[in-house]
Amino acid sequence: MGGDRRYGDDVLAGNWRRRRTVPEVDAEPDLVVEDADSGFCGAVVGFESGAVTLEDRHGRRRHFPLAPAAFLLDGQPVTLRRPAPAPTAPRQRQRTASGSIAVANQPARVARASRIWVEGVHDAALVERIWGDDLRVEGVVVEPLDGIDDLATRVAEFAPGPRRRLGVMVDHLVPGSKESRIVAAVDSPYVLVTGHPYVDVWQAVKPDRVGLRQWPRIPPGQPWKDGVCAAVGVAEPAEMWRRILARVRGYQDVETPLINAMERMIDFVTVPPPG
Structure with missing residues (x-):
């Protein structure tokens, strides 16, 4: 990471990998993190054999083990975890991202002229x-x-x-x-x-x-x-x-x-x- 100080002076100081307060974060798609060892920064695009796949802004992809405190999120050490699978049973009155009640099994409507x-x-x-x-x-x-x-x-x-x-x-x-x-x-x-x-x-x-x-x-x-x-x-x-x-x-x-x-x-x- 060289002289890059945007993460502060002491992120890597001390035995930070063993801190019990390092939070666990779901590795959701498009979450941008940095591998603490290599400095490779990219967005989460998938998983493979216990590792998370990151893609940087140039389209390069690398796999990193989901090890404790192995990543930086907004400059702070975190432990990434694979998100739990979505529940298969439909929830009642599910809502869309806009807050509207979701319409189940509704195909996209033919586009309006508007x-x-x-x-x-x-x-x-x-x-x-x-x-x-x-x-x-x-x-x-x-x-x-x-x-x-x-x-x-x-x-x-x-x-x-x-x-x-x-x-x-x-x-x-x-x-x-x-x-x-x-x-x-x-x-x-x-x-x-x-x-x-x-x-x-x-x-x-x-x-x-x-x-x-x-x-x-x-x-x-x-x-x-x-x-x-x-x-x-x-x-x-x-x-x-x-x-x-x-x-x-x-x-x-x-x-x-x-x-x-x-x-x-x-x-x-x-x-x-x-x-």
């Missing part, structure tokens, strides 16, 4: 993680836009109507922002543009879920994601995003403004057409 647009692929992945089950039941497709600078043009090309509604979720939708001025140009009763106040959808994830007391304050003019990575000691945004998404299991892990925006859009685009 759509939900989000700004980028990270937004789309987070929406899928929490609301994916609900959207498949409703037949609603979520599409990333790669930014909203041409939103008015894209909306006109979509040609919204009574049977072709459109919901758009916008990052940093606050009074006086560039985003608010772009949104003001969209005027259709069949389009709902809503959003959240966070600079990026990363910030809509509760900071304690990723081991932070609060999201770092990044000076204006500096790319926000790059600034966050530098502040927390992560090499690049792709690695940071994998860590963030791995910690999101449901609506409890994100802030209320994002939840409200998504629920409004789902309700809007699933309004039954007239006649």
Whole structure:
């Protein structure tokens, strides 16, 4: 690990492998950990013969024994354990990640003409993680836009109507922002543009879920994601995003403004057409 000090000065000091307080953690898929001996850092992608398989950001895979205190999670030693298999008996009134009552044995509905647009692929992945089950039941497709600078043009090309509604979720939708001025140009009763106040959808994830007391304050003019990575000691945004998404299991892990925006859009685009 060389001179990397992001884990503190004494993580490896003393006979830490024998500490009785080292916690056990389920090696859930996409959990990002570091092998304490080799420094190899990667996401959990599977198991093989008593070992866990990690994949780093370059796609390289290695197997590591599930030994006591053999890994670092957010800089702290942990013992990984293979998660217990999911119970086979169905639970009554199971809920989806969004908190909705799950519909058993319900096939995905044929996609509606209506759509939900989000700004980028990270937004789309987070929406899928929490609301994916609900959207498949409703037949609603979520599409990333790669930014909203041409939103008015894209909306006109979509040609919204009574049977072709459109919901758009916008990052940093606050009074006086560039985003608010772009949104003001969209005027259709069949389009709902809503959003959240966070600079990026990363910030809509509760900071304690990723081991932070609060999201770092990044000076204006500096790319926000790059600034966050530098502040927390992560090499690049792709690695940071994998860590963030791995910690999101449901609506409890994100802030209320994002939840409200998504629920409004789902309700809007699933309004039954007239006649």
